[in-house]
Amino acid sequence: MTEDKWLGIYLRRRRWVERALWSALLLGSALANTITTNLDIRRAGLRFDTWEPAVWEFSSALVWMVLIPWIVRAADTKPLRWGVLRRHLPWHLVFALVTSLAHVLGMVALRKLAYATQDAVYDFGNWPLELFYEGLKDVRSYAFILVIAGAYRLFVWRWQGEASLLAEPPTPVPAPTTTPTPTAVPTAMPIPAAAPTLAPAPATAPLPERLLVKKLGKEFLLPMDEIEWVQACGNYVNLRRQQHDYPLRSSLGAFEQRLDPAAFVRVHRGYLVRLSLIEAIEPTEAGDAHLRLRDGSRLPCSRTYLERLRQRLV
Template sequence: MTEDKWLGIYLTRRRWVERALWSALLLGSALANTITTNLDIRRAGLRFDTWEPAVWEFSSALVWMVLIPWIVRAADTKPLRWGVLQRHLPWHVLFALMTSLAHVLGMVALRKLAYATQDAVYDFGNWPLELFYEALKDVRSYAFILVIAGAYRLFVWRWQGEASLLAEPPQPPQPPEPAPAPRPPEASLPASSLPASSTPERRDAPAAVSPALPERLLVKKLGKEFLLPIDEIEWVQACGNYVNLRRQQHDYPLRSSLGAFEQRLDPAAFVRVHRGYLVRLSLIDAIEPTEAGDAHLRLRDGSRVPCSRTYLERLRQRLV
């Protein structure tokens, strides 16, 4: 089986694979911590039942499993890259503290519920002190999750391949234009006697237009290079400082903002359907409205793309 087939299989099950990996990491860590905590309790001669450390560790792991998707979404919304690090880092510190509070409240609720099933009472202790203690641990866990998610995405991007514009070949030097032939002086004639064609006209300078994309993009993938035709791009998704170009279930990141990329596309071929999505108009198969007033667009290959109400009416006019 070729590398591309393995990649295709992975991409069709990507969401489930990511959930399984995070679950295995968290539950495996909870199991290991349960064993070591029980050993420490036995060595110290403390009076705790064997099931109690399991409740402590697995309640924390289950809450982290719920919080991780929100942390990953925060990393997408406020990417921690060099150009925006100073602006986005304080936001992540605040969100890490909010995540810690949610983690503590969730795991305490689960522990109280588990203890109640054993006719016991769980005491979290001194709340201000324990919240501070948990915040110190949770901020580190938050940063660890961001590092793991970033490294994982970097690997997937390298596996799929990153797109870039082809370097334009150098233009040959142009020969100098011949000097225009001298014209007879006309200064002695009044302006009204000059022919209309000789009166200079003022013309406004043309507005600056973004250069069109080339017909193909260069994709570098694990040391190999190949060309990606623009006509085969199905839709475009904004992702921080990048746009993801979707082609046959593969995403190829290209460093650009969505607005700048849209200006270089053929407006007759692509349509904006969301603040974070562009879709090739000819591939839209159906519009599926939602109760919230938005819609999902079903494409010919069965994939779905969100469409916000802001762009919905304009899209319907384009499809008529």
């Protein structure tokens, strides 16, 4: 089985694979912490039942499983890249504190529920002190999740291949033309002034026919007429072709100028789609719509672009 087939299988199940990996990481860590905590309790001679450390660790892990998609979404909304790091970092500090509060409230609720099933009472302790203690740990965990998610996405992007525009050939500079030396004329005859020359109109950038894709040290060409739809993703746009996404560093508006306006249509502030691939428009109660493409994909269409899209399809 080729590398592209493995990639296709992974991309079709990407959401479930990601959930399974996070679950395995969190639940495996909770199990290991449960074992070591029980060993520490026995070594110190403390009086706790065996099930209690399991409740402490797994309640925390379950809440983190719920919060991780929110953290990843925050990373997409406020990406931590060099050019915007100073502006976005304070937002992530706020996100981390809100995440910590949600984590503490969720795990305490789960622990109280678990203790109640054993006819016991769970005491979280001094709330201000414990919130400060948990906050320090949770901010560190928040940062760790961002690092893991960023490294994972970088690997997937390298696996899929990153697209870039081909370098345009340099415009040839015309050779200077020489004019013959004028012969002497009588001083009484006026010399006619040279006619004013108009500046040449600026040439528009040609529409590219292909993109260069670099993938795990290899390079290949991606024809523009095989791109099915384009999605904005932070400082990148994702180019969809045959169930593969190829990231290209560009804004959606700038890349739209590079596309054939007769072939693509804007359907959302974050999406462009090839007009010929739209199979059906499915209106929603909110006034927006979903677009069903020939391969079964469904894309959002906001009401702002819906009427214009219908006119293009007529």
